[in-house]
Amino acid sequence: MRFQGQTEYDHKQPHPKTGVLLSNLGTPDAPDAVSLRRYLKEFLSDPRVVEIPRVVWWLILHLFILPFRSKRSAKLYAQVWTDAGSPLMDITQRQATALQQKLDAEFGQDTIPVVVAMRYGNPSIKGALEQLTQMNVRNIIVLPLYPQYCAVTTGSTFDAVSQALREYRWVPGLKFINGYHQHAGYINALCQSVKEYIDQHGMPDRLLFSYHGTPKRYLEQGDPYYCFCLQTTRLVVEQLGWQGDDADKVITSFQSRFGKAVWLQPYTDVTLKSLPEKGVKHVAVICPGFSADCLETLEEIEEENKEYFIQAGGEKYHYIPCLNDNPAHIDLMAALIKESL
Numbered sequence: 432m433r434f435q436g437q438t439e440y441d442h443k444q445p446h447p448k449t450g451v452l453l454s455n456l457g458t459p460d461a462p463d464a465v466s467l468r469r470y471l472k473e474f475l476s477d478p479r480v481v482e483i484p485r486v487v488w489w490l491i492l493h494l495f496i497l498p499f500r501s502k503r504s505a506k507l508y509a510q511v512w513t514d515a516g517s518p519l520m521d522i523t524q525r526q527a528t529a530l531q532q533k534l535d536a537e538f539g540q541d542t543i544p545v546v547v548a549m550r551y552g553n554p555s556i557k558g559a560l561e562q563l564t565q566m567n568v569r570n571i572i573v574l575p576l577y578p579q580y581c582a583v584t585t586g587s588t589f590d591a592v593s594q595a596l597r598e599y600r601w602v603p604g605l606k607f608i609n610g611y612h613q614h615a616g617y618i619n620a621l622c623q624s625v626k627e628y629i630d631q632h633g634m635p636d637r638l639l640f641s642y643h644g645t646p647k648r649y650l651e652q653g654d655p656y657y658c659f660c661l662q663t664t665r666l667v668v669e670q671l672g673w674q675g676d677d678a679d680k681v682i683t684s685f686q687s688r689f690g691k692a693v694w695l696q697p698y699t700d701v702t703l704k705s706l707p708e709k710g711v712k713h714v715a716v717i718c719p720g721f722s723a724d725c726l727e728t729l730e731e732i733e734e735e736n737k738e739y740f741i742q743a744g745g746e747k748y749h750y751i752p753c754l755n756d757n758p759a760h761i762d763l764m765a766a767l768i769k770e771s772l
């Protein structure tokens with residue numbers, strides 16, 4: 432059958448519900464080369480992620496990237512893996528539980544169910560949509576947990592949702608939240624993190640806002656991600672009330688370069704290596720583009736880039752954790768859902 436329907440549908444069911452699909456990028460099932468190969472193959476085969484002709488890319492991916500990167504990335508994932516599994520998965524599930532509790536308290540138990548889905552790997556977007564349908568959800572709010580819209584991440588989540596719904600006979604109502612980089616609740620939550628850091632460690636010489644990069648070409652072709660990242664930094668600085676010397680302490684940079692193309696600049700690693708010779712000894716790094724700590728923050732920023740800074744002569748380096756399941760972050764998610772009802 433081309434279009435799937437629920438033939439056992441019961442007309443006496445309670446009112447149709449609105450549900451939430453909370454999604455993030457995804458993560459391998461385990462920190463080993465076999466799981467990494469499966470995960471990276473799905474991720475890096477997405478034409479939203481790597482925009483080069485398919486046949487050329489298929490050869491590069493299968494001959495050069497997967498055989499080497501799977502092993503290398505498995506070792507890195509093993510460094511951040513905990514008893515609860517991948518940090519990204521564990522934190523996203525905790526965010527969903529906290530959001531569910533908040534919505535239950537406000538709207539009543541099970542009124543607005545929340546399910547987690549990952550764009551790549553498990554739990555899949557297709558499975559999560561089926562789960563919601565089984566719960567009599569006929570209106571879905573999709574909240575991809577990427578504050579700054581990017582075709583690579585947010586756009587690709589839309590692709591996966593629409594691809595899955597193409598098979599539905601009864602397509603649900605849909606609200607797709609395509610970003611919140613300037614939302615007051617998000618900016619507040621980031622400011623709170625920065626203030627807590629300063630209360631504990633004092634004002635750093637530099638506060639570095641490090642966002643995941645993309646190829647520079649994507650910006651030139653019209654992706655707003657770069658501008659949204661700069662806007663988030665600007666709004667946080669404005670709300671902190673920093674001006675003059677304080678505002679000059681802020682830097683925005685881009686991390687996690689992949690491949691040989693030119694990516695968004697300045698690069699986080701190059702920036703951190705260059706700071707000590709300019710007399711900068713104390714740096715704090717925040718990663719507002721990530722809503723949950725993951726390999727790219729816990730290994731790349733908290734470990735690898737710290738080493739670069741210290742080796743170059745830096746003295747004090749701290750990573751400010753993602754908003755994760757902070758109450759202010761869950762409040763923001765609840766606000767985004769309520770604004771979409």
Ligand SMILES: C=CC1=C(C)c2cc3[nH]c(cc4nc(cc5[nH]c(cc1n2)c(C)c5CCC(=O)O)C(CCC(=O)O)=C4C)c(C)c3C=C
Pocket residue numbers: 456457458459471480481500504517519577581583584643644645646687689720721724725726727
């Ligand atoms: C926050 C937004 C993200 C953007 C934009 C993004 C673009 C992007 N990423 C790659 C390649 C890789 N990213 C990897 C990990 C990773 N990326 C994001 C988020 C964004 N990526 C997250 C949250 C994570 C961590 C996932 C986890 O399990 O913890 C990886 C895998 C790790 C590795 O092998 O290094 C790759 C590869 C590209 C090519 C790209 C833009 C074109």
Ligand SMILES: [Fe+2]
Pocket residue numbers: 643687
């Ligand atoms: Fe990435």
Ligand SMILES: [Fe+2]
Pocket residue numbers: 687726727731
């Ligand atoms: Fe990385």
